Amino acid sequence: MSDSKPTLSYAIIGAGALGGLYGGMLARRGADVHFLIHSGIDIIRRDGWDVQSKWGDFHLPGEALNLHAAAESLPPCDVTIVGIKTTQNHLLPELLTPPTRDGGLVLCLQNGLHSEADSAAVVGGDRVLGGCCFLCSNKVGPGRIRHLDYGRIVMGEFTSANRPPAGVTPRLKRVADDLLAAGIDVVATGDLWQARWRKLMWNIPFNGLSVALDASTEELIHDPAASGLAESIMREVHQAAAACGRTLPADAIRETLDHTRQMVPYDSSMRLDYLAGRPMELAAIFAAPLAAAAAAGAAMPRVEMLHQELAFLQQRAVRVDRPPT
Amino acid sequence: MSDSKPTLSYAIIGAGALGGLYGGMLARRGADVHFLIHSGIDIIRRDGWDVQSKWGDFHLPGEALNLHAAAESLPPCDVTIVGIKTTQNHLLPELLTPPTRDGGLVLCLQNGLHSEADSAAVVGGDRVLGGCCFLCSNKVGPGRIRHLDYGRIVMGEFTSANRPPAGVTPRLKRVADDLLAAGIDVVATGDLWQARWRKLMWNIPFNGLSVALDASTEELIHDPAASGLAESIMREVHQAAAACGRTLPADAIRETLDHTRQMVPYDSSMRLDYLAGRPMELAAIFAAPLAAAAAAGAAMPRVEMLHQELAFLQQRAVRVDRPPT
Numbered sequence: 226m227s228d229s230k231p232t233l234s235y236a237i238i239g240a241g242a243l244g245g246l247y248g249g250m251l252a253r254r255g256a257d258v259h260f261l262i263h264s265g266i267d268i269i270r271r272d273g274w275d276v277q278s279k280w281g282d283f284h285l286p287g288e289a290l291n292l293h294a295a296a297e298s299l300p301p302c303d304v305t306i307v308g309i310k311t312t313q314n315h316l317l318p319e320l321l322t323p324p325t326r327d328g329g330l331v332l333c334l335q336n337g338l339h340s341e342a343d344s345a346a347v348v349g350g351d352r353v354l355g356g357c358c359f360l361c362s363n364k365v366g367p368g369r370i371r372h373l374d375y376g377r378i379v380m381g382e383f384t385s386a387n388r389p390p391a392g393v394t395p396r397l398k399r400v401a402d403d404l405l406a407a408g409i410d411v412v413a414t415g416d417l418w419q420a421r422w423r424k425l426m427w428n429i430p431f432n433g434l435s436v437a438l439d440a441s442t443e444e445l446i447h448d449p450a451a452s453g454l455a456e457s458i459m460r461e462v463h464q465a466a467a468a469c470g471r472t473l474p475a476d477a478i479r480e481t482l483d484h485t486r487q488m489v490p491y492d493s494s495m496r497l498d499y500l501a502g503r504p505m506e507l508a509a510i511f512a513a514p515l516a517a518a519a520a521a522g523a524a525m526p527r528v529e530m531l532h533q534e535l536a537f538l539q540q541r542a543v544r545v546d547r548p549p550t
Numbered sequence: 551m552s553d554s555k556p557t558l559s560y561a562i563i564g565a566g567a568l569g570g571l572y573g574g575m576l577a578r579r580g581a582d583v584h585f586l587i588h589s590g591i592d593i594i595r596r597d598g599w600d601v602q603s604k605w606g607d608f609h610l611p612g613e614a615l616n617l618h619a620a621a622e623s624l625p626p627c628d629v630t631i632v633g634i635k636t637t638q639n640h641l642l643p644e645l646l647t648p649p650t651r652d653g654g655l656v657l658c659l660q661n662g663l664h665s666e667a668d669s670a671a672v673v674g675g676d677r678v679l680g681g682c683c684f685l686c687s688n689k690v691g692p693g694r695i696r697h698l699d700y701g702r703i704v705m706g707e708f709t710s711a712n713r714p715p716a717g718v719t720p721r722l723k724r725v726a727d728d729l730l731a732a733g734i735d736v737v738a739t740g741d742l743w744q745a746r747w748r749k750l751m752w753n754i755p756f757n758g759l760s761v762a763l764d765a766s767t768e769e770l771i772h773d774p775a776a777s778g779l780a781e782s783i784m785r786e787v788h789q790a791a792a793a794c795g796r797t798l799p800a801d802a803i804r805e806t807l808d809h810t811r812q813m814v815p816y817d818s819s820m821r822l823d824y825l826a827g828r829p830m831e832l833a834a835i836f837a838a839p840l841a842a843a844a845a846a847g848a849a850m851p852r853v854e855m856l857h858q859e860l861a862f863l864q865q866r867a868v869r870v871d872r873p874p875t
Contacts, residue, residue, distance in 0.1 A: 437763075450861035450865065453858060541765070
C-alpha cells in the first residue's frame with residue numbers, strides 16, 4: 226500500500242458487495258465518500274460499516290460516515306462510482322444527476338459489455354470511465370461486507386464500440402492512483418473493451434452455468450463435464466473477442482480455469498440474484514456480447530444456448546412469483 | 551384394425567411403459583406372449599394386466615398371462631422384443647439367450663442411435679430388427695400401463711453404420727404385419743438409421759432440456775426462449791443426420807415442433823429416470839449421435855453442451871446418493 230492518501234471525493238451509488246467494499250476502503254483512508262443507501266440506513270448509522278476483507282478487516286463507526294437516503298442530497302463529487310446491478314440502470318438518470326452536476330466523472334464498475342452506455346447517456350460519453358472488478362465479495366447485511374477473494378479493478382476510459390482504444394489518459398491515471406492510495410488493487414488499461422471481454426471469459430460460463438446447473442463454481446470446476454463445458458464456452462468468448470478486434474492472450478483460457486480452481490467456494494452474483502428472486506443481468510452479460518459478436522460475424526452457439534436456458538429460468542421465476550388471479 | 555390375428559410368438563424383455571403396452575396388445579389379440587417380469591409378478595398374477603390406452607382400454611386376467619420371473623424359463627420365441635432401458639444393456643446376454651435360442655429374431659425398441667448393436671452382439675447382427683417408438687406412455691404400477699398419446703413404431707432391419715439401407719425384407723414385413731394385426735400402429739422402413747435420426751430430433755432436445763431445465767415438454771414448447779433453443783438443437787441434429795447420409799425432410803423441424811405443441815402434457819422418459827434417481831440414457835441418446843456426427847465431420851455444439859450439462863447432473867445425483875463414509 227502506498228503512503229499517499231486519496232484526495233478525490235466520491236459518491237457511491239450501490240453500496241453493496243462491490244461499492245460497499247471499495248467505498249469503505251476509500252472512507253477508511255480519509256477520502257470524502259458519500260454513500261447512497263437504499264435500505265437499512267438506520268442500522269448503518271447505529272452499527273457503522275463493517276468489512277471483513279482478505280485485504281484486512283476494518284470497521285468505520287456510523288457517525289464517521291456520510292450516508293444519504295436519497296440521491297437528491299448527494300453533493301457534487303469528483304467521481305461517482307456506479308455499483309448497482311445493470312438490471313437497475315433505468316434508475317441512473319435519477320441517481321447520477323445530483324452527484325455529477327458539477328462535471329465530475331462516473332466510474333462504472335458494472336458487469337457486462339458496454340454497460341457504461343447507460344451512464345454515458347446521462348452524463349455524456351466523455352465523462353465516463355469503466356472498470357471490471359475481479360472480485361469475490363458478498364453483502365451480508367446493511368453495511369456488512371464480506372470480501373472473500375481477489376478484488377482487482379481493471380479500469381479504462383469508456384469509448385463507443387467502433388472507436389480505437391483511448392489509451393491511459395491523465396484523468397484515468399489520477400483516479401486509478403487515488404483508488405490505489407486507498408489500498409485497492411487497481412490497474413489502468415488503455416483498452417477497456419479488451420478488459421471487458423477478458424472478464425466475460427469468466428462471467429459468461431460461471432455466472433451462467435452456476436444458475437443453469439444450480440451449482441457453485443467449486444462444483445462446476447471440479448466436475449470434468451462441467452469444466453469441459455466452461456472451457457468450450459470460454460473459447461467461444463475468446464474467439465468472439467478476437468472477431469471484435471480484441472485479441473486476448475492465448476493462455477487466458479487456461480489462466481481463467483486455474484484461477485477458478487484456486488478460488489474460494491463462492492456463489493456467483495448471478496446465482497445469488499436468481500436464488501433471491503431478483504432479475505439476472507442477462508442483457509449486460511449475455512445479450513450485449515452476443516450482439517457484438519454477431520455484428521462482427523462471430524457465432525457463439527454455446528453462449529447463445531446458455532442465454533436461452535437462463536431466459537427460460539428467469540421467465541419461469543417471474544411466472545411462479547406472480548400471485549394467482 | 552385388421553381382421554387378421556397375430557400368429558408369431560413373442561418374448562417381452564422389459565414389460566414397462568413400452569413393452570407392457572405392445573406386449574399387452576399382442577396378448578389381447580391371442581398371440582403367444584411371454585412376459586419377463588422384473589418386479590411385482592405376484593401382484594400381476596392376482597390383478598392381471600391393465601392398460602388404459604388412447605387406442606382403447608383393456609384388461610387381461612392374471613391367469614391368462616405367461617409370466618416369467620427369470621429369463622431362464624422363457625421358451626424359444628419367434629420375436630424377442632427388447633424394451634429395457636439401454637442403461638441395462640449389460641444384462642442382454644443373460645436375458646436374450648433363452649428366448650432366442652431357436653434362432654428367433656430380436657426386435658429392439660430402445661431409444662438412441664445404434665442401440666441394436668448390443669443385442670446384435672448377443673444374437674448376431676443378421677437376426678436383429680430395430681424400431682423407433684413415437685410413444686407417450688407410462689408404467690404406473692406392476693402390469694399397469696397408461697398410454698397417453700401417439701404410439702407408432704417405425705421399424706426396420708438393423709445394419710451397421712456404414713452399410714447401405716437394407717430395404718423392407720420379407721421377414722421385416724411379416725413381423726410388422728403381425729404387430730399391425732394386434733392393433734399396433736406400425737410402419738416398416740427400409741432405412742432404420744433414417745428413422746433413428748428422425749426420432750432423435752425429438753429425443754435430444756426434449757429429453758435433454760426437460761432434465762437440464764427441470765421442465766415438462768409443455769412448459770418448454772410454450773416458452774419462446776426454450777422452444778427457440780429446442781429448434782436450434784433440432785437443426786443441429788437435422789444437419790448431422792444429413793452429414794451421416796440420412797437426409798431428413800426439410801419440414802421435419804417444423805413438424806416436430808407442431809407435434810410437441812399438440813402433445814398431451816408429458817414427462818419425458820429421461821426426466822422420469824432422473825427424478826427417480828435412475829441413470830439417464832446419455833450414451834444412447836447423446837454420446838452415440840455425437841460420435842456418429844463427429845465421424846462424419848459434423849459439429850453439434852448445442853447437443854454437446856446439453857450432453858455435458860446432463861453428465862454433470864447425473865454425476866451429482868450419484869454423488870448425492872452415495873452414503874457418507
